Amino acid sequence: MDRRKRKTREAIFSAFTELLSEKNFESITVGEIIDSADIGRATFYSHFETKDSLMEALCEELFCHIFDAMGKENEHKHIFECDAPDSVFLHLFLHLQKNDNNILKLLSGRNNDLFLRYFKKHLTELVSSQMHLFESEKKKKLPESFLINHISSTFVETIRWWVENGKKETAETVTEYFFSVL
């Protein structure tokens, strides 16, 4: 890809991420994005059709990065190295603790529901594949879709709580909390 195109794309993502951490998606205008990214109006629209497709692209960028990397990591690790039930989730918390790709800015900001929906969607797929970790006598009676939704939601809410309370706990502690309530 042309270096200019790459740089512009980066500038847009960067400006947008920064704005998302300050205010909610709906109240961000394209005008603000191009001012913040310091690019021309037409340039923005040559990269993204709408503000929504920018959000979509940003989510793809972030989640494909984290989840795909994790997926591959686990194809190796899960089979050969780690069989502890919390590995996948602990890994996610560790990624978040390092604040890869400024993902926490998006989670901590107010109202970034579109982002959270994407996050939960990807997470649900992960949880579905990890359901064997959560099986117990007590839970056998519950509908699977209910359980999957519950676990994904709990994960997202745990992160939200963690971030909104200043990330005082270590990733390991939060992982413990997460499993304690499941």
Next chain:
Amino acid sequence: MDRRKRKTREAIFSAFTELLSEKNFESITVGEIIDSADIGRATFYSHFETKDSLMEALCEELFCHIFDAMGKENEHKHIFECDAPDSVFLHLFLHLQKNDNNILKLLSGRNNDLFLRYFKKHLTELVSSQMHLFESEKKKKLPESFLINHISSTFVETIRWWVENGKKETAETVTEYFFSVL
């Protein structure tokens, strides 16, 4: 309050609620609301400053109604009649099953995050006052704010799951599900 004012307010709430069940908050225009409510433009703005404050007022209306009524109901019932740990939450599910005030329309529609935030806010207060129902050895180690957030979130997500899957289960069954995962 003047009958006209009351009727207009009702018409606005009604039109808005209906619209919220069809599309998301952001994509509803004031123009649509006044057309649907069949009132003049200036009339709308004499009642509400913005679309946001209409949403706020609607939430206050609904939640004060449900939660306050429940609060009082429980001041009586809780002490004299029901001491089953699930009473308060079962009551809420029953209210929702009856679809009081079309509250479910707001929960089932996409993206009605502002509404869900209000719902969770009020719910958190309720949960805080009911924390004694959830105490156990296992949970004693966890921070209280984490637990309160977890329980409120689980309740909201349970409702969301229930509604989005067609409300096939009875209120009693969903209440069981809710307590099973806590």
Next chain:
DNA sequence: ATAATTACCGAACAATATATTCAGTTTCGT
């Protein structure tokens, strides 16, 4: 190196939505 391509600029523009104003009409409470 130079030519062709690709990307960016930024101002202008149409379309849409918001929020206010105001003069004129209807409805309410007493």
Next chain:
DNA sequence: ACGAAACTGAATATATTGTTCGGTAATTAT
């Protein structure tokens, strides 16, 4: 029946979106 309060609807200013276009600069290919 009367004054106050509420509604009407058209006009207006402002803001945002998404498009267009002629001109400029950076990149790539030959």
